[in-house]
Amino acid sequence: MALYSEKVMDHFRNPRNVGVIEDADGVGEVGNAKCGDIMKIYLKIENDVITDVKFSTFGCGSAIASSSMATELIKGKPLSQALELTNKAVAEALDGLPAHKMHCSVLAEEAIRAAIKNYYDTHGIPYDKSEFPDPSDADEHPADED
Protein backbone atom coordinates (compact mmCIF):
# COMPACT_ATOMS: atom_id res chain seq x y z
CA MET A 1 0.00 0.00 0.00
CA ALA A 2 1.20 3.44 -0.76
CA LEU A 3 0.36 4.65 2.73
CA TYR A 4 3.80 3.56 3.94
CA SER A 5 7.34 3.61 2.54
CA GLU A 6 8.93 0.34 1.42
CA LYS A 7 11.20 0.56 4.48
CA VAL A 8 8.20 0.74 6.82
CA MET A 9 6.57 -2.19 5.05
CA ASP A 10 9.82 -4.18 5.22
CA HIS A 11 10.11 -3.65 9.00
CA PHE A 12 6.39 -4.34 9.41
CA ARG A 13 6.51 -7.57 7.38
CA ASN A 14 9.79 -8.79 8.87
CA PRO A 15 10.20 -7.07 12.19
CA ARG A 16 13.69 -7.34 13.69
CA ASN A 17 14.25 -8.24 17.35
CA VAL A 18 10.73 -9.41 18.09
CA GLY A 19 10.33 -11.29 21.33
CA VAL A 20 10.88 -11.26 25.05
CA ILE A 21 14.08 -11.32 27.15
CA GLU A 22 13.11 -13.23 30.25
CA ASP A 23 16.07 -12.03 32.34
CA ALA A 24 16.10 -8.49 30.93
CA ASP A 25 18.06 -5.81 32.78
CA GLY A 26 15.54 -3.14 31.84
CA VAL A 27 11.96 -3.27 30.59
CA GLY A 28 9.93 -0.31 29.34
CA GLU A 29 6.29 -0.24 28.35
CA VAL A 30 4.52 2.80 26.94
CA GLY A 31 1.22 3.54 25.26
CA ASN A 32 -2.31 2.57 26.10
CA ALA A 33 -4.45 -0.26 24.78
CA LYS A 34 -7.43 2.10 24.75
CA CYS A 35 -5.60 4.25 22.21
CA GLY A 36 -4.65 1.25 20.14
CA ASP A 37 -0.90 1.04 20.70
CA ILE A 38 1.40 -0.40 23.33
CA MET A 39 5.14 -0.94 22.95
CA LYS A 40 7.26 -3.00 25.29
CA ILE A 41 11.04 -3.04 25.05
CA TYR A 42 13.42 -5.43 26.81
CA LEU A 43 17.13 -4.58 27.22
CA LYS A 44 20.13 -6.69 28.11
CA ILE A 45 22.91 -4.38 29.30
CA GLU A 46 26.60 -5.05 29.97
CA ASN A 47 29.07 -2.32 30.89
CA ASP A 48 26.64 0.39 29.82
CA VAL A 49 26.25 -1.20 26.41
CA ILE A 50 22.99 -2.63 25.04
CA THR A 51 24.05 -6.16 24.16
CA ASP A 52 20.56 -7.39 23.28
CA VAL A 53 17.14 -5.85 22.72
CA LYS A 54 13.72 -7.31 22.02
CA PHE A 55 10.28 -5.81 21.61
CA SER A 56 6.62 -6.68 21.47
CA THR A 57 4.04 -4.27 20.08
CA PHE A 58 0.27 -4.04 19.96
CA GLY A 59 -0.51 -1.49 17.30
CA CYS A 60 -0.72 -0.49 13.68
CA GLY A 61 1.80 -1.16 10.93
CA SER A 62 3.86 1.92 11.66
CA ALA A 63 3.96 1.15 15.39
CA ILE A 64 5.39 -2.30 14.67
CA ALA A 65 7.85 -0.90 12.10
CA SER A 66 8.93 1.92 14.46
CA SER A 67 9.63 -0.57 17.25
CA SER A 68 11.61 -2.76 14.91
CA MET A 69 13.69 0.13 13.56
CA ALA A 70 14.29 1.62 17.00
CA THR A 71 15.64 -1.67 18.33
CA GLU A 72 17.96 -1.93 15.34
CA LEU A 73 19.26 1.58 15.97
CA ILE A 74 20.19 0.93 19.61
CA LYS A 75 21.43 -2.66 19.46
CA GLY A 76 25.12 -2.83 20.44
CA LYS A 77 25.15 0.87 21.30
CA PRO A 78 26.17 2.44 24.63
CA LEU A 79 23.29 3.69 26.78
CA SER A 80 24.40 7.28 26.26
CA GLN A 81 23.82 6.90 22.51
CA ALA A 82 20.51 5.10 22.96
CA LEU A 83 19.29 7.97 25.11
CA GLU A 84 20.07 10.37 22.28
CA LEU A 85 17.81 8.51 19.84
CA THR A 86 14.98 10.79 18.79
CA ASN A 87 11.63 9.90 17.28
CA LYS A 88 12.68 11.93 14.22
CA ALA A 89 15.71 9.69 13.75
CA VAL A 90 13.46 6.61 13.89
CA ALA A 91 11.05 8.11 11.36
CA GLU A 92 13.89 9.17 9.06
CA ALA A 93 15.47 5.73 9.20
CA LEU A 94 12.10 4.41 8.01
CA ASP A 95 12.15 6.86 5.07
CA GLY A 96 9.43 8.86 6.75
CA LEU A 97 6.03 8.21 8.34
CA PRO A 98 2.67 9.77 7.44
CA ALA A 99 2.02 12.84 9.61
CA HIS A 100 -0.75 11.18 11.61
CA LYS A 101 1.58 8.25 12.37
CA MET A 102 4.48 10.25 13.79
CA HIS A 103 3.27 9.42 17.30
CA CYS A 104 4.33 5.82 16.64
CA SER A 105 7.95 6.95 16.41
CA VAL A 106 7.46 8.99 19.58
CA LEU A 107 6.29 5.85 21.35
CA ALA A 108 9.42 4.00 20.19
CA GLU A 109 11.70 6.71 21.59
CA GLU A 110 9.75 6.75 24.84
CA ALA A 111 9.76 2.96 25.18
CA ILE A 112 13.57 2.93 24.96
CA ARG A 113 13.90 5.69 27.52
CA ALA A 114 11.45 3.91 29.81
CA ALA A 115 13.46 0.68 29.55
CA ILE A 116 16.71 2.49 30.37
CA LYS A 117 15.07 4.28 33.30
CA ASN A 118 13.81 0.93 34.55
CA TYR A 119 17.38 -0.42 34.30
CA TYR A 120 18.69 2.50 36.37
CA ASP A 121 15.88 2.13 38.93
CA THR A 122 16.21 -1.62 39.37
CA HIS A 123 20.01 -1.51 39.53
CA GLY A 124 20.28 1.43 41.93
CA ILE A 125 22.12 3.55 39.39
CA PRO A 126 21.73 7.29 40.03
CA TYR A 127 20.52 9.50 37.18
CA ASP A 128 19.15 12.95 36.49
CA LYS A 129 15.39 12.55 36.98
CA SER A 130 14.62 15.68 34.94
CA GLU A 131 15.90 13.85 31.89
CA PHE A 132 13.13 11.27 32.18
CA PRO A 133 9.78 13.03 32.07
CA ASP A 134 6.68 10.83 32.16
CA PRO A 135 6.04 9.32 28.77
CA SER A 136 3.04 10.55 26.87
CA ASP A 137 -0.10 8.52 27.11
CA ALA A 138 -3.78 8.78 26.32
CA ASP A 139 -4.08 12.14 28.01
CA GLU A 140 -1.85 13.76 25.46
CA HIS A 141 -4.15 12.92 22.61
CA PRO A 142 -6.21 15.94 21.73
CA ALA A 143 -9.92 15.38 22.29
CA ASP A 144 -11.82 14.23 19.26
CA GLU A 145 -14.25 16.73 17.82
CA ASP A 146 -17.18 14.44 18.39
Added chain:
Amino acid sequence: MDKMIYADNAATTAMSERAAKAMLPYLTQIFGNPSSLHTVGQIAKEELEKARASVARSLGCEPREIYFTSGGSEADNQAIRSAAETGAGKGKKHIITTAFEHHAVLHTLKKLEKEGFEVTYLPVGSYGYVTAEQVKQAIRPSTALVTVMYANNEVGTIQPIAEIAEVCRAAGVTFHTDAVQAVGHIPVDVKAAGVDMLSLSAHKFHGPKGIGALYCRRGVPLRTFIEGGAQERGKRAGTENVGAAVAMAVALEDAVSGLTENAAKLVKMRDRIIDGLLKIPHSRLNGGRENRLPGNVNMCFEGIEGESLLLLLNEKGICASSGSACTSGSLDPSHVLLALGLPHEVAHGSLRLSFSESNTEEDADAILKAVPEVVEYLRSISPVWDDLVKGRRKHLI
Protein backbone atom coordinates in the same frame (compact mmCIF):
# COMPACT_ATOMS: atom_id res chain seq x y z
CA MET B 1 0.18 -11.99 -4.92
CA ASP B 2 -1.67 -14.46 -7.13
CA LYS B 3 -5.38 -13.76 -6.86
CA MET B 4 -6.95 -10.78 -5.14
CA ILE B 5 -9.94 -11.45 -2.93
CA TYR B 6 -12.09 -8.35 -2.66
CA ALA B 7 -14.08 -8.47 0.58
CA ASP B 8 -14.79 -4.77 1.04
CA ASN B 9 -18.05 -4.40 -0.88
CA ALA B 10 -19.61 -2.23 1.83
CA ALA B 11 -16.93 0.35 0.96
CA THR B 12 -17.60 0.09 -2.75
CA THR B 13 -18.36 -2.49 -5.39
CA ALA B 14 -17.01 -3.14 -8.86
CA MET B 15 -19.27 -1.81 -11.59
CA SER B 16 -21.16 -4.56 -13.36
CA GLU B 17 -20.34 -5.16 -17.03
CA ARG B 18 -23.91 -4.30 -17.94
CA ALA B 19 -23.84 -1.00 -16.02
CA ALA B 20 -20.47 -0.04 -17.49
CA LYS B 21 -21.66 -0.88 -20.99
CA ALA B 22 -24.82 1.16 -20.49
CA MET B 23 -22.78 4.15 -19.38
CA LEU B 24 -20.19 4.23 -22.16
CA PRO B 25 -22.25 5.81 -24.98
CA TYR B 26 -22.97 8.81 -22.75
CA LEU B 27 -19.30 9.76 -22.56
CA THR B 28 -18.99 10.41 -26.28
CA GLN B 29 -22.16 9.86 -28.33
CA ILE B 30 -25.20 10.73 -26.23
CA PHE B 31 -23.50 13.74 -24.68
CA GLY B 32 -26.32 16.26 -24.87
CA ASN B 33 -27.42 18.51 -22.05
CA PRO B 34 -30.94 17.42 -21.04
CA SER B 35 -31.89 21.08 -20.65
CA SER B 36 -31.16 21.82 -24.33
CA LEU B 37 -34.12 22.10 -26.67
CA HIS B 38 -32.42 20.53 -29.68
CA THR B 39 -32.56 16.86 -30.58
CA VAL B 40 -29.16 16.00 -29.05
CA GLY B 41 -30.28 17.44 -25.73
CA GLN B 42 -33.74 15.92 -25.86
CA ILE B 43 -32.36 12.44 -26.51
CA ALA B 44 -30.32 12.76 -23.31
CA LYS B 45 -33.39 14.06 -21.48
CA GLU B 46 -35.44 11.10 -22.62
CA GLU B 47 -32.81 8.62 -21.41
CA LEU B 48 -32.51 10.44 -18.08
CA GLU B 49 -36.25 10.16 -17.54
CA LYS B 50 -36.23 6.49 -18.52
CA ALA B 51 -33.54 5.95 -15.89
CA ARG B 52 -35.63 7.80 -13.32
CA ALA B 53 -38.66 5.65 -14.15
CA SER B 54 -36.55 2.51 -13.85
CA VAL B 55 -35.15 3.50 -10.44
CA ALA B 56 -38.69 4.35 -9.32
CA ARG B 57 -39.93 0.92 -10.45
CA SER B 58 -37.12 -0.79 -8.55
CA LEU B 59 -38.04 1.08 -5.37
CA GLY B 60 -41.81 0.92 -5.79
CA CYS B 61 -42.53 4.61 -6.24
CA GLU B 62 -43.39 7.19 -8.91
CA PRO B 63 -40.66 8.68 -11.12
CA ARG B 64 -41.39 12.20 -9.86
CA GLU B 65 -40.49 11.06 -6.36
CA ILE B 66 -36.89 10.28 -7.39
CA TYR B 67 -34.27 13.05 -7.29
CA PHE B 68 -30.83 12.19 -8.61
CA THR B 69 -27.95 13.31 -6.39
CA SER B 70 -24.17 12.93 -6.39
CA GLY B 71 -24.50 9.99 -4.02
CA GLY B 72 -25.67 8.81 -0.64
CA SER B 73 -23.99 11.54 1.39
CA GLU B 74 -25.62 14.31 -0.63
CA ALA B 75 -29.01 12.61 -0.39
CA ASP B 76 -28.63 12.33 3.40
CA ASN B 77 -27.55 15.96 3.68
CA GLN B 78 -30.44 17.19 1.55
CA ALA B 79 -33.09 15.10 3.30
CA ILE B 80 -32.02 16.10 6.78
CA ARG B 81 -31.39 19.76 6.00
CA SER B 82 -34.72 20.01 4.22
CA ALA B 83 -36.77 18.40 6.99
CA ALA B 84 -34.94 20.47 9.60
CA GLU B 85 -35.66 23.73 7.79
CA THR B 86 -39.29 22.79 7.25
CA GLY B 87 -39.59 21.83 10.92
CA ALA B 88 -37.92 25.01 12.10
CA GLY B 89 -40.45 26.99 10.08
CA LYS B 90 -43.13 25.49 12.33
CA GLY B 91 -41.06 25.97 15.46
CA LYS B 92 -40.05 22.30 15.58
CA LYS B 93 -36.36 21.91 16.30
CA HIS B 94 -35.99 18.38 17.64
CA ILE B 95 -34.56 15.46 15.64
CA ILE B 96 -34.35 11.77 16.53
CA THR B 97 -31.64 9.47 15.20
CA THR B 98 -29.45 6.57 16.35
CA ALA B 99 -25.99 6.57 17.84
CA PHE B 100 -24.52 4.58 14.95
CA GLU B 101 -25.60 6.39 11.79
CA HIS B 102 -23.22 7.06 8.93
CA HIS B 103 -21.19 10.25 9.31
CA ALA B 104 -23.12 11.83 6.43
CA VAL B 105 -26.07 11.83 8.85
CA LEU B 106 -24.24 12.37 12.15
CA HIS B 107 -22.09 15.26 10.97
CA THR B 108 -25.09 16.99 9.38
CA LEU B 109 -26.91 16.64 12.71
CA LYS B 110 -23.89 17.93 14.65
CA LYS B 111 -24.00 21.01 12.50
CA LEU B 112 -27.72 21.42 13.11
CA GLU B 113 -27.09 21.15 16.85
CA LYS B 114 -24.78 24.14 16.53
CA GLU B 115 -27.61 25.92 14.76
CA GLY B 116 -29.94 25.39 17.70
CA PHE B 117 -31.53 22.00 17.01
CA GLU B 118 -31.76 19.38 19.69
CA VAL B 119 -30.89 15.83 18.65
CA THR B 120 -31.78 12.62 20.47
CA TYR B 121 -29.33 9.77 19.75
CA LEU B 122 -31.12 6.51 20.44
CA PRO B 123 -28.93 3.75 21.87
CA VAL B 124 -28.67 0.65 19.69
CA GLY B 125 -28.05 -1.99 22.35
CA SER B 126 -25.23 -4.51 22.30
CA TYR B 127 -26.54 -6.16 19.12
CA GLY B 128 -27.05 -3.02 17.06
CA TYR B 129 -30.81 -2.53 16.74
CA VAL B 130 -33.26 0.21 17.65
CA THR B 131 -36.95 -0.47 18.17
CA ALA B 132 -40.02 1.41 17.02
CA GLU B 133 -40.96 1.69 20.69
CA GLN B 134 -37.74 3.62 21.41
CA VAL B 135 -38.60 6.02 18.60
CA LYS B 136 -42.16 6.36 19.86
CA GLN B 137 -40.96 7.21 23.36
CA ALA B 138 -38.54 9.83 22.02
CA ILE B 139 -41.05 11.69 19.82
CA ARG B 140 -42.13 15.06 21.18
CA PRO B 141 -44.53 17.69 19.86
CA SER B 142 -41.41 19.56 18.69
CA THR B 143 -39.95 16.64 16.71
CA ALA B 144 -39.29 17.68 13.12
CA LEU B 145 -37.61 14.52 11.83
CA VAL B 146 -36.72 10.95 12.61
CA THR B 147 -33.74 9.60 10.65
CA VAL B 148 -32.77 5.96 11.16
CA MET B 149 -30.55 3.97 8.82
CA TYR B 150 -32.05 1.00 7.00
CA ALA B 151 -29.00 -1.18 7.63
CA ASN B 152 -25.76 -0.34 9.38
CA ASN B 153 -22.69 -0.01 7.17
CA GLU B 154 -20.25 -1.56 9.62
CA VAL B 155 -22.10 -4.29 11.45
CA GLY B 156 -24.85 -4.92 8.90
CA THR B 157 -27.80 -4.92 11.28
CA ILE B 158 -31.15 -4.23 9.58
CA GLN B 159 -33.48 -1.89 11.45
CA PRO B 160 -37.28 -2.29 11.74
CA ILE B 161 -37.91 0.48 9.20
CA ALA B 162 -41.57 -0.25 8.44
CA GLU B 163 -42.45 -0.27 12.15
CA ILE B 164 -40.57 2.97 12.77
CA ALA B 165 -42.29 4.53 9.75
CA GLU B 166 -45.66 3.58 11.21
CA VAL B 167 -44.85 5.21 14.53
CA CYS B 168 -43.72 8.36 12.72
CA ARG B 169 -46.78 8.45 10.50
CA ALA B 170 -49.07 8.16 13.51
CA ALA B 171 -47.26 11.04 15.19
CA GLY B 172 -47.14 13.14 12.02
CA VAL B 173 -43.33 13.25 12.00
CA THR B 174 -41.27 13.09 8.79
CA PHE B 175 -39.19 9.90 8.55
CA HIS B 176 -35.97 9.60 6.56
CA THR B 177 -33.86 6.49 6.19
CA ASP B 178 -30.30 6.19 4.92
CA ALA B 179 -30.69 3.02 2.87
CA VAL B 180 -27.28 3.16 1.20
CA GLN B 181 -26.29 -0.32 2.47
CA ALA B 182 -29.73 -1.83 2.02
CA VAL B 183 -30.88 -1.01 -1.52
CA GLY B 184 -29.99 -3.80 -3.91
CA HIS B 185 -29.07 -6.14 -1.05
CA ILE B 186 -32.35 -6.68 0.76
CA PRO B 187 -35.88 -6.00 -0.53
CA VAL B 188 -36.62 -2.27 -0.28
CA ASP B 189 -40.08 -1.03 -1.28
CA VAL B 190 -40.54 2.56 -0.20
CA LYS B 191 -44.35 2.41 -0.26
CA ALA B 192 -44.55 -0.85 1.67
CA ALA B 193 -41.99 0.48 4.16
CA GLY B 194 -43.96 3.71 4.42
CA VAL B 195 -40.93 6.01 4.59
CA ASP B 196 -41.06 9.69 3.63
CA MET B 197 -37.49 9.99 2.40
CA LEU B 198 -34.83 7.45 1.52
CA SER B 199 -31.20 7.82 0.38
CA LEU B 200 -29.38 5.43 -1.92
CA SER B 201 -26.01 5.26 -3.63
CA ALA B 202 -25.25 3.48 -6.91
CA HIS B 203 -21.71 2.29 -6.22
CA LYS B 204 -22.87 0.07 -3.38
CA PHE B 205 -24.77 -2.15 -5.82
CA HIS B 206 -22.37 -2.34 -8.79
CA GLY B 207 -23.32 1.02 -10.27
CA PRO B 208 -20.96 3.96 -10.83
CA LYS B 209 -19.57 6.27 -8.16
CA GLY B 210 -20.75 9.87 -8.06
CA ILE B 211 -24.45 9.11 -8.44
CA GLY B 212 -27.21 8.35 -6.00
CA ALA B 213 -30.78 9.34 -5.41
CA LEU B 214 -33.14 10.70 -2.83
CA TYR B 215 -36.65 9.33 -2.77
CA CYS B 216 -39.00 11.98 -1.43
CA ARG B 217 -42.63 10.98 -1.11
CA ARG B 218 -45.13 13.20 -2.90
CA GLY B 219 -46.47 15.73 -0.45
CA VAL B 220 -43.33 15.81 1.69
CA PRO B 221 -41.74 19.22 1.26
CA LEU B 222 -38.25 19.12 -0.22
CA ARG B 223 -35.98 22.16 -0.12
CA THR B 224 -33.57 23.09 -2.87
CA PHE B 225 -30.11 21.88 -1.93
CA ILE B 226 -27.97 23.27 -4.73
CA GLU B 227 -29.04 26.61 -6.19
CA GLY B 228 -28.86 27.20 -9.92
CA GLY B 229 -30.80 25.77 -12.82
CA ALA B 230 -34.14 24.03 -12.70
CA GLN B 231 -32.82 20.49 -12.88
CA GLU B 232 -34.37 17.79 -10.67
CA ARG B 233 -37.63 19.72 -10.40
CA GLY B 234 -35.69 22.70 -9.13
CA LYS B 235 -34.44 20.88 -6.06
CA ARG B 236 -30.90 20.17 -7.15
CA ALA B 237 -29.25 22.37 -9.75
CA GLY B 238 -26.47 21.19 -12.03
CA THR B 239 -26.33 19.52 -15.42
CA GLU B 240 -27.44 15.95 -14.89
CA ASN B 241 -24.99 13.05 -15.00
CA VAL B 242 -27.11 11.19 -17.54
CA GLY B 243 -24.76 8.27 -18.18
CA ALA B 244 -24.31 7.61 -14.48
CA ALA B 245 -28.06 7.77 -13.88
CA VAL B 246 -28.65 5.29 -16.72
CA ALA B 247 -25.96 2.98 -15.33
CA MET B 248 -27.39 3.23 -11.84
CA ALA B 249 -30.81 2.24 -13.14
CA VAL B 250 -29.33 -0.80 -14.91
CA ALA B 251 -27.32 -1.85 -11.85
CA LEU B 252 -30.37 -1.50 -9.63
CA GLU B 253 -32.57 -3.52 -11.99
CA ASP B 254 -29.99 -6.31 -11.93
CA ALA B 255 -29.52 -6.12 -8.17
CA VAL B 256 -33.25 -6.31 -7.54
CA SER B 257 -33.90 -9.12 -10.02
CA GLY B 258 -31.02 -11.21 -8.67
CA LEU B 259 -31.59 -10.31 -5.05
CA THR B 260 -33.20 -13.48 -3.71
CA GLU B 261 -30.68 -15.79 -5.34
CA ASN B 262 -27.65 -13.67 -4.41
CA ALA B 263 -28.78 -13.14 -0.84
CA ALA B 264 -29.24 -16.89 -0.30
CA LYS B 265 -25.72 -17.53 -1.58
CA LEU B 266 -24.21 -14.72 0.49
CA VAL B 267 -25.99 -15.71 3.70
CA LYS B 268 -24.51 -19.19 3.37
CA MET B 269 -21.01 -17.80 2.82
CA ARG B 270 -21.40 -15.22 5.58
CA ASP B 271 -22.55 -17.76 8.16
CA ARG B 272 -19.78 -20.16 7.26
CA ILE B 273 -17.18 -17.42 7.72
CA ILE B 274 -18.69 -16.19 10.98
CA ASP B 275 -18.77 -19.73 12.41
CA GLY B 276 -15.23 -20.38 11.22
CA LEU B 277 -13.77 -17.16 12.62
CA LEU B 278 -15.60 -17.55 15.94
CA LYS B 279 -13.39 -20.60 16.50
CA ILE B 280 -10.52 -18.17 17.09
CA PRO B 281 -10.29 -17.85 20.89
CA HIS B 282 -11.41 -14.52 22.33
CA SER B 283 -13.14 -13.38 19.19
CA ARG B 284 -16.66 -12.03 18.84
CA LEU B 285 -19.20 -11.22 16.18
CA ASN B 286 -20.22 -7.56 16.19
CA GLY B 287 -23.91 -6.97 15.57
CA GLY B 288 -26.70 -9.49 15.84
CA ARG B 289 -26.96 -12.53 13.61
CA GLU B 290 -30.65 -12.11 12.88
CA ASN B 291 -31.72 -9.36 10.50
CA ARG B 292 -28.20 -8.88 9.21
CA LEU B 293 -27.12 -7.87 5.70
CA PRO B 294 -26.42 -11.03 3.68
CA GLY B 295 -22.80 -10.12 2.92
CA ASN B 296 -21.66 -8.59 6.21
CA VAL B 297 -19.17 -10.10 8.65
CA ASN B 298 -17.76 -7.95 11.45
CA MET B 299 -15.55 -9.48 14.11
CA CYS B 300 -13.25 -8.40 16.93
CA PHE B 301 -10.12 -10.28 17.95
CA GLU B 302 -8.73 -9.44 21.34
CA GLY B 303 -5.11 -8.39 21.78
CA ILE B 304 -4.46 -7.15 18.25
CA GLU B 305 -4.94 -3.93 16.34
CA GLY B 306 -7.00 -3.66 13.16
CA GLU B 307 -4.68 -1.78 10.84
CA SER B 308 -1.85 -4.28 11.13
CA LEU B 309 -4.43 -7.03 10.59
CA LEU B 310 -5.61 -5.33 7.38
CA LEU B 311 -2.06 -4.79 6.10
CA LEU B 312 -1.13 -8.43 6.61
CA LEU B 313 -4.37 -9.63 5.01
CA ASN B 314 -3.61 -7.31 2.10
CA GLU B 315 -0.20 -9.00 1.78
CA LYS B 316 -2.14 -12.25 1.38
CA GLY B 317 -4.31 -10.67 -1.28
CA ILE B 318 -7.37 -10.11 0.90
CA CYS B 319 -8.99 -6.64 0.86
CA ALA B 320 -11.01 -5.89 3.98
CA SER B 321 -11.60 -3.00 6.37
CA SER B 322 -11.50 -2.26 10.07
CA GLY B 323 -12.98 0.08 12.63
CA SER B 324 -9.68 0.70 14.39
CA ALA B 325 -8.62 4.28 15.05
CA CYS B 326 -5.58 3.91 12.80
CA THR B 327 -7.74 3.04 9.81
CA SER B 328 -10.24 5.81 10.43
CA GLY B 329 -7.58 8.48 10.64
CA SER B 330 -8.98 9.58 13.99
CA LEU B 331 -7.86 8.70 17.48
CA ASP B 332 -10.97 6.82 18.45
CA PRO B 333 -12.10 3.50 17.09
CA SER B 334 -15.35 3.26 15.15
CA HIS B 335 -18.32 5.06 16.72
CA VAL B 336 -20.46 2.13 15.59
CA LEU B 337 -18.51 -0.40 17.65
CA LEU B 338 -18.43 1.97 20.62
CA ALA B 339 -22.21 2.39 20.29
CA LEU B 340 -22.53 -1.39 20.69
CA GLY B 341 -20.77 -0.94 24.02
CA LEU B 342 -17.42 -2.42 23.02
CA PRO B 343 -14.45 -1.20 25.07
CA HIS B 344 -11.93 0.85 23.07
CA GLU B 345 -9.19 -1.76 23.30
CA VAL B 346 -11.48 -4.41 21.80
CA ALA B 347 -12.91 -2.12 19.12
CA HIS B 348 -9.36 -1.43 17.85
CA GLY B 349 -9.10 -5.10 16.87
CA SER B 350 -12.03 -5.22 14.48
CA LEU B 351 -12.32 -6.66 11.00
CA ARG B 352 -15.13 -6.08 8.52
CA LEU B 353 -15.51 -8.41 5.57
CA SER B 354 -18.27 -7.52 3.12
CA PHE B 355 -19.07 -9.79 0.23
CA SER B 356 -20.76 -9.54 -3.12
CA GLU B 357 -22.19 -12.27 -5.32
CA SER B 358 -18.90 -12.43 -7.23
CA ASN B 359 -17.12 -13.82 -4.17
CA THR B 360 -16.70 -17.59 -4.20
CA GLU B 361 -16.52 -20.39 -1.68
CA GLU B 362 -12.79 -20.54 -2.54
CA ASP B 363 -12.53 -16.94 -1.32
CA ALA B 364 -14.19 -18.03 1.91
CA ASP B 365 -11.71 -20.93 2.22
CA ALA B 366 -8.76 -18.55 1.77
CA ILE B 367 -10.19 -16.11 4.35
CA LEU B 368 -10.81 -18.89 6.85
CA LYS B 369 -7.18 -19.91 6.46
CA ALA B 370 -5.58 -16.44 6.40
CA VAL B 371 -7.41 -14.62 9.20
CA PRO B 372 -6.60 -17.13 12.00
CA GLU B 373 -2.95 -17.19 10.84
CA VAL B 374 -2.61 -13.42 10.89
CA VAL B 375 -4.43 -13.08 14.22
CA GLU B 376 -2.18 -15.72 15.77
CA TYR B 377 0.96 -14.03 14.46
CA LEU B 378 -0.06 -10.56 15.66
CA ARG B 379 -0.96 -11.97 19.05
CA SER B 380 2.47 -13.60 19.23
CA ILE B 381 4.12 -10.15 19.05
CA SER B 382 1.52 -8.31 21.16
CA PRO B 383 2.31 -7.32 24.75
CA VAL B 384 -1.44 -6.99 25.36
CA TRP B 385 -2.02 -10.61 24.37
CA ASP B 386 0.96 -11.65 26.51
CA ASP B 387 -0.64 -9.89 29.50
CA LEU B 388 -3.98 -11.56 28.76
CA VAL B 389 -2.43 -15.01 28.53
CA LYS B 390 -0.41 -14.52 31.71
CA GLY B 391 -3.42 -13.19 33.61
CA ARG B 392 -1.97 -9.69 34.10
CA ARG B 393 -4.88 -8.26 32.15
CA LYS B 394 -8.49 -9.43 32.16
CA HIS B 395 -10.09 -10.81 29.01
CA LEU B 396 -12.88 -8.54 27.83
CA ILE B 397 -14.24 -10.91 25.19
